[in-house]
Amino acid sequence: MTKSMRSIVVLAATFVVAGAMCFAQSGEALYQAHCQSCHGPKGVPNPGIAKILGVMPANSPAMKKLTEAEMMAVVKNGKGKMHPIHGLSDAQVKAVVLYFRSLGKK
Numbered sequence: 001m002t003k004s005m006r007s008i009v010v011l012a013a014t015f016v017v018a019g020a021m022c023f024a025q026s027g028e029a030l031y032q033a034h035c036q037s038c039h040g041p042k043g044v045p046n047p048g049i050a051k052i053l054g055v056m057p058a059n060s061p062a063m064k065k066l067t068e069a070e071m072m073a074v075v076k077n078g079k080g081k082m083h084p085i086h087g088l089s090d091a092q093v094k095a096v097v098l099y100f101r102s103l104g105k106k
């Protein structure tokens with residue numbers, strides 16, 4: 001391999017890794033993929049789901065009382081009618097919880 005070819009390969013690999021990290025850390029994309037169906041696009045569940053499952057909006061006082069760590073535990077272990085969300089790394093759980101919390105502030 002020539003020197004310039006090698007630097008192209010290294011450069012390409014760097015972009016792949018950076019791209020994957022960027023995706024992994026997008027709390028918004030993770031939220032849309034894993035939470036939105038029950039919690040709603042803006043953190044407010046649709047009335048049917050809220051009634052049947054008992055999901056409270058992200059900006060409700062009881063939800064705002066939860067700490068970041070408590071929310072991460074809910075995502076990992078589930079709670080009541082919410083089953084655990086599998087397949088997320090710790091960093092992804094944190095990113096999605098931070099995004100969810102940001103919805104509660106709006």
Ligand code: HEC
Nearest residue numbers: 034035038053054055071074075079080081082085096100
């Ligand atoms: C299949 C539907 C469903 C999905 C998907 C879902 N949730 Fe939930 N979530 C619920 C329900 C139902 C509750 C209410 C649980 C209870 O208290 O019985 C809840 C409660 C919560 C709570 C509050 C827990 C508490 O102490 O009251 C948080 C925080 C939460 N969800 C975050 C998330 C996040 C973040 C995601 C995505 C990673 C997610 N949820 C995905 C249904 C869902």
